[in-house]
Amino acid sequence: MTPLTPFVTIIIPAWNEELRISDTLRALQHCIPAHEGISRHEIIVVDDGSGDQTYQEAWPWADRIIRHTKRRGKGAALSTGIAEAKGEFLIFLDADLQDTARYAPLLLNPLLNQDADMVIAKLPAPWKPAGFGFVKRLASKGIYRLSGYKPSAPLSGQRAIRASLLDQVGKLARGFGFEVGLTIDVARLGCRIAEIDVPFRHRESGQDWQGLYHRGYQLASVGSTLFRKWREY
Structure with missing residues (x-):
């Protein structure tokens, strides 16, 4: 079968990432054009109401930057990028x-x-102790019970998908439940999901109060998404 050579859109939601986003975008601008399977590409950054210099740091490296005037959540930022994507x-x-x-x-x-x-x-195992695995277990069991698919990385935000497939899925979740809801929708459609090892590394939240707050917010988002998908089922 002849491989495809498509137009690819990379969407990056960002909130207060002034210290890291320029390195991320610089790496992408070097590796994506070098991939022989990509004919054209665009990088869209959605600044989700950042209060720092995220926009200024991203500007030299992104093809487009879309700004939310206030923070609306990861899923909303991704949805904004999807609506503008051409790939x-x-x-x-x-x-x-x-x-x-x-x-x-x-x-x-x-x-x-x-x-x-x-x-x-x-992703590889974290370098330092993270949470207690409750959110991941909830997401994994919820996805399986609502779709029949058993995920290995239910919370992973690093994904690639056919743009046409998004026209068939349900309403996308607005917060950290985005990935869980998307996996359920794609699995319910009977589409093929592949999970592969990729050595990405990102900022890790520990077991301090900041990490606990993050996971609490994530837990609420995942729980809300699973409840909504259960009602749709």
Whole structure:
């Protein structure tokens, strides 16, 4: 089967990422044009109401920057980017991957070879103790019970998907439940999901109060998304 050579859109939601986003975008601008399977590409950054210099740091490296006047959540930022994307394939990446963003083309290979409709990155184990795994277990069990698909990386935000597939899925979640809701919708459609090991690294939240707050917010978003998907089922 002849591999595809599509137009690819990379969408990066960002909130207060002035210290990391320029390194992430610089790595992408070097690796994406070098990938022989990509004919054209664009990088869209959605600044989700940042209160720092995220916009200024991203400006030299992004093809487009869209600004929310106030913080609306990760899922809303991704939805904004999706609405503006021109690519046939979309890649979703976190803003804090820095130099490891150079591995982004690995997410495309199963799509280019027509072996999958959505690809999810499985990241290496964290360097330091993180949370207690409750949010991941909730997400994994919820996805399985609502779609029949058993995910290895249910919370991974590093993904690639066929743009046409998003026209078929349900309403996209606005917060940190975005990935969980998307996985359920794609699995319910009977589409092919591939999970592959990619050595991305991003900022890790520990077991301090800041980390606990982040996971609490994530837990609420995932729980809300699972409840909404259960009602749709």
